[in-house]
Amino acid sequence: MATATDQPLMPAAEAAERLELTLAQLCRLIDRGELHAYRDDRSYLHVPVAEVEALATG
Numbered sequence: 001m002a003t004a005t006d007q008p009l010m011p012a013a014e015a016a017e018r019l020e021l022t023l024a025q026l027c028r029l030i031d032r033g034e035l036h037a038y039r040d041d042r043s044y045l046h047v048p049v050a051e052v053e054a055l056a057t058g
Helices: 012-018 023-031 049-057
Strands: 009-011 045-048
Touching: 009 012, 009 049, 012 023, 012 045, 012 049, 045 049
Parallel strands: none
Antiparallel strands: 009 045
C-alpha cells in the first residue's frame, strides 16, 4: 500500500458508499489488487477517484 500519489483521492468510506459496498468488501477489492489504496499522514485509507468511478460504471 502506497503513501503518496498525484491522483485525486477519496476516503475509503466514501468510495464504499459510492460503490454500494461495505468497508470490508472494499478492502477485499484492495487485497485482490482491483483497487489501489493510499494512506495519508494520519493513516486514513484513501482510494483513487478514477478507479472508483470506473468500477461504479463498469
